[in-house]
Amino acid sequence: MFKKISRKNAIHVMLFYTGGCNGCDIEIANVAWSPRYDLEQYKVILTWNPREADVLAVTGPVLRRTIEPLKKIYEAIPEPKIVAAVGSCGVRCGIFKDFGGELGDSDEVVCRVDEVIPVDAYIPGCPARPEDIIAGIAAGIPLLLER
Amino acid sequence: MGDNERREKAEVEIPVGLLHPAMLEPYRARFFVEDELIVDCELTLDPYHKGIERIMEGMPVHKGLIITERICGICSHIHLWNGTRAVERGLKIKVPERADSIRVIMAELERLHSHLIYLAHAMEVLGHETMCMRAFTLREDIMDLLYIISGNRVHYAVPIIGGVRPRCDIDEYRMNELKTRLTKLKLKIPDYANRVINDSMIISRVKGSGVLTKEEAQRYATPGPTGRASGWGVDLRKKMKEYKNYDFNVIVLDDGDNKDRVLARALESIESVKIIEQALESLPSGPVSNRSFELKEMKFSTSYIEAPRGEIYDSLSLDETGRIRSYQNRTPTLTALASMEVACVGDQLTDGMLTMASCDPCLACTNRAIVVENGKERIFTEEEVKSLIRRGL
Amino acid sequence: MMIEFIFATILIPLAALITGFLIPGLERKIQARIQQRIGPPILTPGFWAILKFFYKEKIKPNSPMPRLFHSLPIIGVFVMFFAVLFTTPKWWNVNALGTVVAVVGLLKVIEFLFMAIGSFSRSILSVSMPYADQIKGAVMKGDYRRFFEQQSVLRAFKMITVGSFPLYIAMFVPVILVKSINFSDIVQFQGFDSSFIFPGGIIDLMYLEKILSLKPILFTFPGLIAGFVYFIGYIMVLNEYPFSIEKAKSDVIEGPSLEYASWARGGYYLMRESILFALSSVFITLFIGLPPTLNLTLLVVHCLLCLIMPILFSIVSAFSPIFTFKQVYPVSMGFTALGFLAMVVSLVMGVV
Numbered sequence: 001m002f003k004k005i006s007r008k009n010a011i012h013v014m015l016f017y018t019g020g021c022n023g024c025d026i027e028i029a030n031v032a033w034s035p036r037y038d039l040e041q042y043k044v045i046l047t048w049n050p051r052e053a054d055v056l057a058v059t060g061p062v063l064r065r066t067i068e069p070l071k072k073i074y075e076a077i078p079e080p081k082i083v084a085a086v087g088s089c090g091v092r093c094g095i096f097k098d099f100g101g102e103l104g105d106s107d108e109v110v111c112r113v114d115e116v117i118p119v120d121a122y123i124p125g126c127p128a129r130p131e132d133i134i135a136g137i138a139a140g141i142p143l144l145l146e147r
Numbered sequence: 148m149g150d151n152e153r154r155e156k157a158e159v160e161i162p163v164g165l166l167h168p169a170m171l172e173p174y175r176a177r178f179f180v181e182d183e184l185i186v187d188c189e190l191t192l193d194p195y196h197k198g199i200e201r202i203m204e205g206m207p208v209h210k211g212l213i214i215t216e217r218i219c220g221i222c223s224h225i226h227l228w229n230g231t232r233a234v235e236r237g238l239k240i241k242v243p244e245r246a247d248s249i250r251v252i253m254a255e256l257e258r259l260h261s262h263l264i265y266l267a268h269a270m271e272v273l274g275h276e277t278m279c280m281r282a283f284t285l286r287e288d289i290m291d292l293l294y295i296i297s298g299n300r301v302h303y304a305v306p307i308i309g310g311v312r313p314r315c316d317i318d319e320y321r322m323n324e325l326k327t328r329l330t331k332l333k334l335k336i337p338d339y340a341n342r343v344i345n346d347s348m349i350i351s352r353v354k355g356s357g358v359l360t361k362e363e364a365q366r367y368a369t370p371g372p373t374g375r376a377s378g379w380g381v382d383l384r385k386k387m388k389e390y391k392n393y394d395f396n397v398i399v400l401d402d403g404d405n406k407d408r409v410l411a412r413a414l415e416s417i418e419s420v421k422i423i424e425q426a427l428e429s430l431p432s433g434p435v436s437n438r439s440f441e442l443k444e445m446k447f448s449t450s451y452i453e454a455p456r457g458e459i460y461d462s463l464s465l466d467e468t469g470r471i472r473s474y475q476n477r478t479p480t481l482t483a484l485a486s487m488e489v490a491c492v493g494d495q496l497t498d499g500m501l502t503m504a505s506c507d508p509c510l511a512c513t514n515r516a517i518v519v520e521n522g523k524e525r526i527f528t529e530e531e532v533k534s535l536i537r538r539g540l
Numbered sequence: 541m542m543i544e545f546i547f548a549t550i551l552i553p554l555a556a557l558i559t560g561f562l563i564p565g566l567e568r569k570i571q572a573r574i575q576q577r578i579g580p581p582i583l584t585p586g587f588w589a590i591l592k593f594f595y596k597e598k599i600k601p602n603s604p605m606p607r608l609f610h611s612l613p614i615i616g617v618f619v620m621f622f623a624v625l626f627t628t629p630k631w632w633n634v635n636a637l638g639t640v641v642a643v644v645g646l647l648k649v650i651e652f653l654f655m656a657i658g659s660f661s662r663s664i665l666s667v668s669m670p671y672a673d674q675i676k677g678a679v680m681k682g683d684y685r686r687f688f689e690q691q692s693v694l695r696a697f698k699m700i701t702v703g704s705f706p707l708y709i710a711m712f713v714p715v716i717l718v719k720s721i722n723f724s725d726i727v728q729f730q731g732f733d734s735s736f737i738f739p740g741g742i743i744d745l746m747y748l749e750k751i752l753s754l755k756p757i758l759f760t761f762p763g764l765i766a767g768f769v770y771f772i773g774y775i776m777v778l779n780e781y782p783f784s785i786e787k788a789k790s791d792v793i794e795g796p797s798l799e800y801a802s803w804a805r806g807g808y809y810l811m812r813e814s815i816l817f818a819l820s821s822v823f824i825t826l827f828i829g830l831p832p833t834l835n836l837t838l839l840v841v842h843c844l845l846c847l848i849m850p851i852l853f854s855i856v857s858a859f860s861p862i863f864t865f866k867q868v869y870p871v872s873m874g875f876t877a878l879g880f881l882a883m884v885v886s887l888v889m890g891v892v
Contacts, residue, residue, distance in 0.1 A: 009588035023220025034283035035577035051801035068670040079597040106198030164669035274862030
């Protein structure tokens with residue numbers, strides 16, 4: 001009983017950026033540090049340490065150099081954890097992949113986020129709006145309570 | 148790099164990794180310290196390379212220019228404007244005057260919001276959360292204005308080839324909103340800047356650290372407000388034809404330390420508000436877009452523009468059906484970071500991180516060219532990039 | 541006698557624990573209101589966060605000695621509870637432990653604990669991040685690479701050398717005024733005697749006029765200066781803004797405690813709360829003259845008075861950036877000089 005109440009009352013979110021345009025990262029910074037969308041009032045705290053986190057928010061298409069760090073950081077977070085893919089680059093690589101048809105793609109953009117780690121919540125938008133980010137993280141919390 | 152020599156040995160190396168709260172982008176920096184004083188540093192930006200220029204090859208030019216906007220999440224309008232400007236100059240398309248004024252208004256609004264992010268981020272790196280949150284509160288007004296005019300908070304897609312999207316025309320409602328919010332901002336931004344300057348704890352951290360002299364700024368071609376804070380630099384806006392009707396000052400300061408870089412951007416924000424007010428007073432009437440052109444082959448044409456961080460260079464060439472043959476983009480953070488590698492030597496490690504963040508880096512724009520030669524990779528220095536530009540590639 | 545001794549040893553740390561749960565929440569709420577936003581609920585950072593960490597998966601940290609690494613916060617919690625116990629009347633007669641010198645010794649253990657925690661931690665966020673640095677063409681290959689936590693340990697060492705003077709000088713000013721290092725003499729000087737602890741029962745409500753009849757050292761001239769210097773020393777020992785160079789978010793992310801996860805992180809939060817409470821409680825005993833006793837009313841008043849210092853420090857830290865050593869050295873020396881002034885004035889007052 002205490003398990004569910006305590007997991008609902010204190011949630012730590014961590015941000016990892018794999019190489020997008022930085023718009024979604026600034027919107028997440030807006031959510032955490034702007035008094036208009038204050039995230040702390042919903043009992044969610046922003047942290048930079050994977051050992052402390054419950055929720056991992058990933059933005060950006062996965063590039064060649066950031067696959068390994070993404071896997072290592074995902075493994076460093078203790079269970080129970082959920083992953084939220086933020087922005088249209090996190091959901092399906094945005095406009096950096098499959099945009100030109102038969103012209104082909106760049107080799108640097110390797111794959112989507114959900115081919116590397118399992119994703120629980122998808123938050124679309126280019127960039128994702130702050131209200132949608134809060135709603136998306138809140139939608140993934142019931143999954144956290146049952147694990 | 149260049150003609151300063153690097154040391155062979157240092158005591159300790161502290162690598163600062165791909166995930167770090169000082170800059171919200173993936174980068175890798177290796178600081179070589181001896182008992183907290185930095186003696187050298189090396190910054191690599193290649194985690195970020197996406198191959199945008201390769202993606203754009205072969206696309207129809209209307210579609211390709213959408214991608215230029217998503218090069219950076221802060222200075223998105225200025226990249227798109229520069230690309231359309233290059234196409235218009237190459238194909239000799241005439242742009243109506245009302246469209247030019249609206250493009251200038253959006254560019255100055257973007258400069259305001261970019262400088263406010265910079266101030267908030269510099270305060271956050273200093274450790275002062277309260278001033279960081281005050282700057283983000285001020286910025287919300289500008290984001291509301293951008294949303295009202297264009298429909299999105301970032302990536303506005305206002306310019307099209309031949310003018311401006313008809314949805315973004317400034318009618319009476321938007322004019323009233325702009326005027327009321329700008330009068331409020333005109334009082335609040337100088338108030339914020341005064342509060343930063345009069346706080347002795349912040350000034351003791353920021354003054355005298357990260358000094359970049361005028362000779363070093365000239366040698367490394369430091370762009371934008373970073374160079375102007377060291378006493379050198381040109382503001383390209385004085386040479387652009389779209390700005391010739393407006394009256395504003397160019398801010399040039401002397402000392403070249405972190406305080407001057409912060410102060411230069413705060414003063415520039417006040418000048419931006421002046422430009423927007425003048426543009427709103429003298430908004431010419433007429434159509435906002437000119438659709439009577441046709442796309443044909445274009446050899447290559449270039450365009451320079453002044454972004455919030457410095458000067459941007461774009462060059463495009465098209466083939467007969469109007470598809471992009473090649474695209475080249477060079478952004479200011481490349482040389483700004485190179486000058487910061489020199490400026491942070493001699494300070495403590497915490498001040499070194501502040502210096503790196505104080506040149507307002509936008510690493511998303513920066514990483515352009517990695518050449519693979521004989522199976523080995525090589526990252527270009529700025530000398531090599533400049534020589535490629537001079538050779539017209 | 542023995543029963544009351546055991547009762548005090550259990551009840552007073554329990555009161556410390558419960559008051560400690562409120563302190564981080566009050567701190568964040570006050571800072572949030574200064575920043576013009578609604579902050580978190582008061583129990584969230586201090587109580588529910590610790591409970592949540594206890595229910596997480598146990599992992600093996602990246603450390604050369606994992607079991608010692610995990611046991612260090614528990615040692616810290618017990619050390620701080622003993623520091624509070626040494627100031628209670630039941631413990632004064634236990635063999636020279638009811639003295640100021642014993643509490644100073646325990647504080648030195650706490651300062652050393654931060655260094656020990658940092659030496660055993662190797663986080664993935666610095667050197668072990670999988671990135672190819674040592675490639676052909678890199679600057680200065682093959683030299684010694686240091687983790688963030690080890691850099692924090694060096695900074696903690698410098699803070700011990702320079703930043704602990706204000707606290708200890710301020711703690712000895714009451715000793716000079718009273719001419720004794722025993723807690724029993726110090727509180728008696730300020731008007732507290734055994735008639736405060738009613739021998740018959742534990743709950744009694746006629747104490748308000750007795751509490752108001754105390755003559756605290758804080759309201760004398762050297763006491764006021766020494767109280768102010770103690771407050772600055774309190775912020776330095778806790779490594780909070782503006783003296784938080786050891787845990788600066790802009791370069792070492794979190795400092796020595798990067799590898800703590802699940803229940804060990806809960807223990808680390810508990811250690812921080814117990815230090816916050818214990819230093820404040822020692823201040824109330826030394827400078828106001830009200831130690832934690834077995835009497836429930838007095839204990840509640842003592843715990844409420846202990847909340848004042850964390851509230852003041854959260855207001856100060858909301859308005860200040862992080863100082864580097866270029867600024868810490870002069871500020872610390874300045875406050876040490878102020879503490880010396882208070883010592884000299886109290887010596888003169890004692891002679892005259």
